[in-house]
Each structure stands twice: as structure tokens, then as C-alpha cells.
Amino acid sequence: QKxxxxxxxxxxxxxxxxxxxxxxxxxxxxxxxxxxxxxxxKSPELIMSIYSNGDKEDxxxxxxxxxxxxxVSLLIRDSQPSDSATYLCAVRIFGGFKTIFGAGxxxxxxx
Amino acid sequence: xxxxxxxxxxxITVTGKKLTVTCSQNMNHExxxxxxxxxxxxxxxxxxxxxxxxxxxxxxxxxxKVSRKEKRNFPLILESPSPNQTSLYFxxxxxxxxxxKLFFGSGTQLSVL
Numbered sequence: 164q165k166x167x168x169x170x171x172x173x174x175x176x177x178x179x180x181x182x183x184x185x186x187x188x189x190x191x192x193x194x195x196x197x198x199x200x201x202x203x204x205k206s207p208e209l210i211m212s213i214y215s216n217g218d219k220e221d222x223x224x225x226x227x228x229x230x231x232x233x234x235v236s237l238l239i240r241d242s243q244p245s246d247s248a249t250y251l252c253a254v255r256i257f258g259g260f261k262t263i264f265g266a267g268x269x270x271x272x273x274x
Numbered sequence: 275x276x277x278x279x280x281x282x283x284x285x286i287t288v289t290g291k292k293l294t295v296t297c298s299q300n301m302n303h304e305x306x307x308x309x310x311x312x313x314x315x316x317x318x319x320x321x322x323x324x325x326x327x328x329x330x331x332x333x334x335x336x337x338x339k340v341s342r343k344e345k346r347n348f349p350l351i352l353e354s355p356s357p358n359q360t361s362l363y364f365x366x367x368x369x370x371x372x373x374x375k376l377f378f379g380s381g382t383q384l385s386v387l
Contacts, residue, residue, distance in 0.1 A: 171314070195374055206364055206378035207317070251316065255374055260324060261307070261332055262373050266316035 166190060167254050169265035177273050182239040184268050186252030189233065194257040196228055198237045201249045201267065211237060242272040276301045280365050280379035287355055288387050295350045295382050297365030305368045306348040307332070307376070308340065310361040317364065323348055324371040355386040 167188050176182045184198075195214055199207035213219045213226040213235065225238040235254075239246055252265040278299045287293055299306065307322035309332075319332030323342040337359055339351040348367075352359060362383050366376040 167316075195372075197375070199376075206381050207376075208378070209375055212375060255372065260305075260330065260371065260373055261319050261322055262376065263319075263333075264309075264317040266314055 166263050167252055167265035169250075169252050169268045171266060172269040173271050174268055175271045175273060176242050178242060178244060180242050180272075182242045182246065182270055182272070184237040184239075184250050184252075184270065186235045186237075186265055187233055188235070188252075188254045188263075190254070190256050191230075191233065192257045193230075193233075193254045195255040195262075196226070196235045197253040197255075197262065198224075198226060198235075199251040199253060199264075201251060203248070207251055239270075242270075244272050244274050246270060247272050276377070278365055278367050278377050278379040280363075280382050282382060283380065284383050286385045286387065289356055290354050293352050293355060293384075295352075295363060295365075295384070297348045297350065297379055298346050299348075299367040299377070300346065301367065301369070301377065302345065303367035303369050303377070304345070304371050305373045306342065307366045307373060308338070308348070308350045309364045309366065310334065310359075311364060311381075312361050320350070320363075322373060355384075357386050360384060360386045 198211040201207040211226040249267040308320040309317040321340040323329040365379040
């Protein structure tokens, strides 16, 4: 079992819709959770971090964490074509010095 | 401008010819790391460094070397590259020693023939 799993997609949503991206992780000692966005041919950039159960909102983005279910998600409201990218889920384990990435979900937002 | 600078952007080499990919950050970050990205496998950590002269292996360290003699620089060395090291490489840095909230360089696309 991979440590961080994501559906590879592609996930296709119409412009203006809500895009829902999901991620599960295997280590219950995981402490910190991140979503990175990576445009084709570019480097990843951090868009959200979340550390405690519940929701965290930042503009059109909402990260949701459920440690009991070992599940973290990213919602993108009012999706725009410029949101089309690969979204990487990343996890840091308590006491660890590295961040483990999922393989990413490709999102397409159709105009 | 705060940034992580990697060079070169593209590199084609032959099996066995030693090469170095440079990485430098201007944010005074303690933590630096190298990742490789392959289709379907995501980002896998090669080595990381929590500070000067402190380095440790990531998940896929075989065939790679690193050094951290200065805080700002963290070069990746392939002593004898092989075709299975053909990949997209990213250097990253972050404040603190735990490697959270990473800032990535622009990447190096390496092809080993």
C-alpha cells in the first residue's frame, strides 16, 4: 500500500463548478498535510496546509482533514480554466524530517 | 526575489559520465531536499539536509550523493549515471528543519543515454 494515495484522474469539471480532490494516507502518525499545485512543465507550489481535523478555507480553496479516516481533501469552488493542473497531496509524519507526496490528480476545468 | 535556483534546466549525458546538478536558495532556509519525479510515481525524496553538514537519505538515495558545505547550496551528484536515473529532478527548501511548506526550484530534466 502506498503511503499517500490519490486518484490519478483526470478529473474533468465545467467552469464554475466545484472540483473535489481526495487523498488518503496510511501512517496514523501523520501530522501535517499539504496540497501543492503543479502546472505542466513547472515546479510544484504550495496552495494549502492543514494540521487539525476540520476545514480550512483560503479564498476559493478549502482543505478538509479527517484523521480518524486518514483522509484529506481539497475543494476548489468556482473552478476556472486556470485551475487546470496536477494537484499533489503531501504528508509529514510526526517527528519526521521528510514530506511524502502522492502521485497527484490531474484536473481539467472546461470553459 | 526569494527563490530556489537549479541548474541546468535540461541535461543530456551518457552512462557513467559524472555530473552535478546545482541548487541554491536565497531565503536562509535550514532545510533543503532533492526529489525526482517520474510518471505515475509522484515526487520521491532522494536526500535531504536539515542544516550545514547534516544530510540524510530519503526514499531513493541509491546512485546519488549530496553535500551541504554552505547553507545556501545543496548540489546533487551522480557519480556514474545510469539510464534508470533519467527523470525530472527538483530541489526544494523550507524554513525550519522539518521540511514543511517546501519552495521548489524550476526543475532539471535529466536524460541518461
